Amino acid sequence: MFAVIETGSKQYLVQSDQKLEIEKLPAEAGAEVVFDKVLLLADDEGKNVQIGTPYLEGVSIAATVEEQKRDKKIRVVKFKRKVRYKRVKGHRQHKTKVTLKEVV
Numbered sequence: 001m002f003a004v005i006e007t008g009s010k011q012y013l014v015q016s017d018q019k020l021e022i023e024k025l026p027a028e029a030g031a032e033v034v035f036d037k038v039l040l041l042a043d044d045e046g047k048n049v050q051i052g053t054p055y056l057e058g059v060s061i062a063a064t065v066e067e068q069k070r071d072k073k074i075r076v077v078k079f080k081r082k083v084r085y086k087r088v089k090g091h092r093q094h095k096t097k098v099t100l101k102e103v104v
Helices: none
Strands: 002-007 010-015 019-023 032-035 038-042 061-070 074-080 085-091 094-103
Touching (some): 002 032
Antiparallel strands (some): 002 010, 002 038, 019 094
């Protein structure tokens, strides 16, 4: 069974027992989280598809938080030629690693 969920203003195609890195959630490692914004739900063959308008009623996905971490650093560069202007900043996004359990 697979589903499409929405979290952190992004959509993810997920299955049971899948590990997923998403935007930071306010939960400690080992805590249970529930994703209730389910957009689509279908079985493994792609039949019995349920599509929400925009979300499905009474369907949610349970998950366990594995760890809170930060993504690798990216560099943000501003540059203007001929005027000796250059600014470099770094940014590391906060991520949450979760393991999906089951469709409730």
